[in-house]
Amino acid sequence: FETEEHTLRELRIFLREICKKLANNRLFYMFTKPVDTEEVPDYPTIIKQPMDLETMMTKVDFHQYECAKDFLNDIELIVQNALEYNPAKTSADKQIRHRACSLRDYAFTLIKNEMDSDFEDKCQDISKKR
Numbered sequence: 001f002e003t004e005e006h007t008l009r010e011l012r013i014f015l016r017e018i019c020k021k022l023a024n025n026r027l028f029y030m031f032t033k034p035v036d037t038e039e040v041p042d043y044p045t046i047i048k049q050p051m052d053l054e055t056m057m058t059k060v061d062f063h064q065y066e067c068a069k070d071f072l073n074d075i076e077l078i079v080q081n082a083l084e085y086n087p088a089k090t091s092a093d094k095q096i097r098h099r100a101c102s103l104r105d106y107a108f109t110l111i112k113n114e115m116d117s118d119f120e121d122k123c124q125d126i127s128k129k130r
């Protein structure tokens with residue numbers, strides 16, 4: 001059991017580093033905090049499951065990710081929300097969609113390059129057992 005807790009502790013340290021790198025990239029500024037429903041009142045009428053990088057950092061601290069796959073599922077939620085909320089042909093919408101796709105590619109590539117695949121397998125095994 002103790003070794004499982006050591007594994008999940010190491011996962012949290014790794015995911016905080018990934019989250020920090022993504023949140024510190026100016027390209028992803030609009031994904032760093034929850035959309036302000038005061039400024040964008042129609043957002044909650046369209047996007048039913050909002051997600052952002054600050055919320056993901058909190059989820060790491062609350063032990064709500066047991067493997068990198070769960071973390072990447074929330075990245076994909078950020079991306080899908082942005083594509084749904086910004087469907088127009090305008091340059092503003094196009095730029096946000098392009099940045100959402102860049103966020104996805106950065107996150108998946110960072111994790112693939114910096115994470116030992118055996119370590120992720122161990123995390124997924126622990127997650128399945130729980």
Ligand SMILES: CC(=O)c1csc(NC(=O)C2C[NH2+]C2)n1
Pocket residue numbers: 030031035040081082083085086088092093096
């Ligand atoms: C996080 C996110 O996807 C977001 C925040 S504001 C926004 N879009 C706009 O403000 C307008 C450009 N066309 C609507 N999208």
